[in-house]
Amino acid sequence: MSVAEPAVKAKKKRRKRTVVATVLATVGVIFGALWGLDAWARQQVADYVTEKVQQVLSLDSDEPVSVEIAGVSVIAQIITGSFEQVDVGVDDVTLGDFTGGVTMRAEGIPIDMSRPVDRVQIEFSVNERSIQKIAHLLSATSIDTVELVDPEIQFASEFTVFGFSVDVGVGIEPFAKDGEIGFTPTSLELNGVRTSASALSERYGSIASSLLQTRTICVARWLPEALTVDDVAVRDDDLVITIGADKAIFDDASLRSLGTCG
Amino acid sequence: MSYQPPKKKRRWVGPVVVLAVLIGLVIAAFFVAEKLARDAAGGVIAPQVRNALGSTSKVEVDLGPGLFLLQAASGSLDRVTISTKGLPVGEGSGDLELIAHGLPLDIAGTADSIDATLTLDATALQSVVPAGSTVSFVDGAFVVATQADFGGVPTPVELTVVPTAADGVVALETTAVAVNGSPVNLDDVRNGSYGPTGAALVAPAPLCVNTYLPAALALSSTEVAGDSLVLHFTGSAVKLNALSTKGVCPTFGA
Numbered sequence: 001m002s003v004a005e006p007a008v009k010a011k012k013k014r015r016k017r018t019v020v021a022t023v024l025a026t027v028g029v030i031f032g033a034l035w036g037l038d039a040w041a042r043q044q045v046a047d048y049v050t051e052k053v054q055q056v057l058s059l060d061s062d063e064p065v066s067v068e069i070a071g072v073s074v075i076a077q078i079i080t081g082s083f084e085q086v087d088v089g090v091d092d093v094t095l096g097d098f099t100g101g102v103t104m105r106a107e108g109i110p111i112d113m114s115r116p117v118d119r120v121q122i123e124f125s126v127n128e129r130s131i132q133k134i135a136h137l138l139s140a141t142s143i144d145t146v147e148l149v150d151p152e153i154q155f156a157s158e159f160t161v162f163g164f165s166v167d168v169g170v171g172i173e174p175f176a177k178d179g180e181i182g183f184t185p186t187s188l189e190l191n192g193v194r195t196s197a198s199a200l201s202e203r204y205g206s207i208a209s210s211l212l213q214t215r216t217i218c219v220a221r222w223l224p225e226a227l228t229v230d231d232v233a234v235r236d237d238d239l240v241i242t243i244g245a246d247k248a249i250f251d252d253a254s255l256r257s258l259g260t261c262g
Numbered sequence: 263m264s265y266q267p268p269k270k271k272r273r274w275v276g277p278v279v280v281l282a283v284l285i286g287l288v289i290a291a292f293f294v295a296e297k298l299a300r301d302a303a304g305g306v307i308a309p310q311v312r313n314a315l316g317s318t319s320k321v322e323v324d325l326g327p328g329l330f331l332l333q334a335a336s337g338s339l340d341r342v343t344i345s346t347k348g349l350p351v352g353e354g355s356g357d358l359e360l361i362a363h364g365l366p367l368d369i370a371g372t373a374d375s376i377d378a379t380l381t382l383d384a385t386a387l388q389s390v391v392p393a394g395s396t397v398s399f400v401d402g403a404f405v406v407a408t409q410a411d412f413g414g415v416p417t418p419v420e421l422t423v424v425p426t427a428a429d430g431v432v433a434l435e436t437t438a439v440a441v442n443g444s445p446v447n448l449d450d451v452r453n454g455s456y457g458p459t460g461a462a463l464v465a466p467a468p469l470c471v472n473t474y475l476p477a478a479l480a481l482s483s484t485e486v487a488g489d490s491l492v493l494h495f496t497g498s499a500v501k502l503n504a505l506s507t508k509g510v511c512p513t514f515g516a
Contacts, residue, residue, distance in 0.1 A: 100280065124280050134284040139292050142331035155291035157299065159334035161306040162369040162502070168298040170291045174283065181283055183290035190302055211297050217286045222278045232283055241283055 034075070042074040045083075053088055053104075065090050083109040100126040101238075116247045121230070125238040150234045152186055167191050174232040174239070178262040179220030181232050185212045220259035226250070228259070292331065300330045310369075311344050314476065314506040315358070319348040338366045351474050354385030358475075362500075369502050378479050378495040380471060387491065390434060390469045399489050403437065410441075410459055417442055419463060425484045425491060431511065432469040432484055432493065439464060472509030476500075479509070 046067040053065050069077075070085035077083045088104040101124070108118025131153065132146040145156045152171035159166055169189030175182050186197045188211075197212045219229050226248030232241050248254065304323040312321045326341040333339045344360040357380070364374030384397040387404070391397060395408035406421040422438035439451050451460045471493065472481070479495040486492070 126280060126284065131284055131287065134281075135288045135291075138285065138288045139332065142329075142335045143288070143292065143295070153287055153291070155288070155295060157295050157331055159299065159303075159331070159367065161303045161334075161367050162310055164306045166299065166302045166306065168295050168302060170294040170298070172287055172291050172294075174287060181286060183286055185290065185294045188294065188298060190298060211294060215286065215290045215293075217282055219279050219282050222282070229279060239283070239287075241280055243279060 034073075038073050038075050041078065042069055045069055045074055049086060049088060053090065059090065059093065063090065063092075078111060081111050083111075099130055100124055114249065114251050116249045117245070118247060120227075120245045120248065120250075122243045124241045124243075125235075126241070127238055131239060148234045148237055148239060150236065153234060153239065154187075154189075156189070169194070171197075174234075176229040176232045176242075179228060179259055180216040180218050180261050181229055182214050182216040184214040188212075218261035220261050223259050224255045225257045225259040226254055296329060296331050299334065300325050303330060303334070307342070307344070311360075312346070315346065315349060315474075316508075317346050317349050317358075319346050321346045334367060337368065338364050338371070340364065349380075349474065351380070351382060351386045351471050352389040354383055354388065356380045356382040356386055356471075356474075366502065371502055373500045373502060375496065375498045376479060376500045378475060378497075380475070380493045380495065381487075382471075382491045382493065383489065386471075387469065390467050392463070399486050399491070402486050404486060404491065408463075410456075410463060412456055412459060421463060425469070425486065427481045427484050427493075428468075429512075430470075430472065430481050430509075432471070432481065432491075434467050434469055436464040436466075470511035472511050475509055476505045477507045477509040478504055 046069060049067045050065045053059070053067075054061060054063065059065070066087075066089045068087040069083060070087070071077050071083070074083075083106075085105065085107045086109060088102075088106075090102045092099055093102050102122065103125075104120070104122045106117055106120045110117065128146060128148050131148070135143040135146050135155065143155050143157050145154075147154045147156075149171070151173055153174070154169055154171045156167065156169040158168075167189070169187075170185055171187035171189075171194075173184050173186045175184065184197075188195050188197065188200060201212060223229070223243070226245045227243050228245070230242045230244040232239070234240075303325060307323045308321040311323070312318075315321075322345050324343040324345075325339060326343070328340050330339070340363065342362045342365045344362070345358065347357045348355045349358045359379045359381075361377045362373045362375070363377075366373060384399070384404075387397050388395075391406045392408045392410075395406045398405050398407070400422070403422050403424045406423060408419055408421070409416045410419045411417075418441075420440040420443075421436050423434045424437050425432050425434055427433070436448065439446050439448055441456070447455075448464060450456075451464050454461050456463075475495060476497070478500045479497040481493060482496045483494045484491065485494075
């Protein structure tokens with residue numbers, strides 16, 4: 001046995017360690033670079049989406065838009081040709097006379113926009129004050145209060161006739177069906193006494209049912225065919241309108257073709 | 263290359279849908295609230311009118327074609343029609359329709375104008391015709407068929423009477439007389455050819471219904487329509503809290 005053997009062994013070991021360290025460092029640098037590149041790409045996509053949203057919603061550029069791109073790697077998603085999921089949220093959008101929040105979730109978004117997006121869901125939240133504004137705008141001062149009381153929107157009006165004060169209240173439940181949005185009066189209030197619409201119908205029959213008729217508006221004719229109003233409902237303190245699309249192509253041609261009510 | 267925003271190419275339909283939902287909600291609520299408010303306001307107005315008129319019959323209130331809630335917010339109603347049947351007038355009854363323009367919702371307020379139409383049937387005229395007479399309506403006049411006692415002989419007499427509005431009362435002027443079915447000269451009857459009985463029969467006898475209606479309304483015209491005597495009253499700048507004060511009738515030199 002040579003005396004030099006342990007020294008050689010130690011040298012070999014050191015070299016091995018150096019190789020491992022170099023490989024690890026290289027891999028680390030590559031991963032770091034990839035991660036950095038991915039973060040950069042993620043930011044680019046987010047900026048693009050933010051700009052688009054600000055442009056479409058006519059927002060000021062300092063208005064915060066939150067964009068979240070799901071999935072581990074954005075670059076990988078770009079290479080595969082589609083994004084898994086993008087969530088966009090804007091808290092306070094002022095659209096004419098009302099203020100509300102908008103959130104959008106898109107799933108399976110192709111880079112090539114001539115191909116369909118798996119699912120898009122846009123939610124508009126409108127607060128009580130905005131509805132009150134619209135009510136005042138439409139009916140001067142004759143509707144005094146508007147309250148969102150899940151599942152109803154309650155409107156109240158007060159007036160005085162020959163010294164007698166009269167309070168009337170109407171609760172409306174909105175809904176969406178077959179491209180239409182509808183409004184069903186569900187409760188009535190007179191001088192503080194609230195009656196459900198169904199109780200009134202049972203008691204007064206046809207007179208009450210003409211009063212409590214459901215009214216509908218076809219909104220599909222204003223929307224691109226691909227988009228439908230899925231839901232209109234009172235949720236907590238907001239009126240939430242949900243518009244969705246499944247497997248829809250969002251190119252110019254398809255956006256131009258408007259829907260119809262079934 | 264810097265980003266150029268597209269020229270006002272609004273493709274986003276979100277606001278349209280949100281606005282449609284909001285407008286739809288408000289309209290649906292307004293429509294129901296309007297009906298409720300109308301019923302409630304009618305329910306308040308009717309008994310007060312019934313009290314003011316001293317009527318026991320049902321009073322119907324029509325708040326006009328305009329949107330009630332909008333008018334209520336402004337404090338007065340453009341046109342309100344109030345009607346009641348069977349308002350007691352003399353021995354008979356009449357149907358009354360009041361049309362108020364600019365009716366304030368404050369009882370201390372003043373209505374721009376109130377027009378009233380009182381439609382009387384023949385029984386309401388019994389107080390101004392001799393007892394036992396029958397009254398029938400002809401074109402623009404009414405005919406009183408009665409029996410007169412001329413020198414102990416009961417004789418059928420028919421008087422044609424034309425109503426006109428004069429000095430706040432209904433002047434009833436006899437324009438023709440028939441005795442025993444034959445027309446006779448009216449001036450002769452007036453001048454006593456048929457004695458004091460005949461002269462009394464054709465003497466002008468006013469009809470006054472002012473005590474049944476608010477003092478603020480004055481008789482403006484009369485007409486005979488079908489089988490009714492129709493009296494038109496009018497009043498402008500009518501104070502609502504004065505409506506329960508009834509009118510007065512002048513004392514006729516009877």
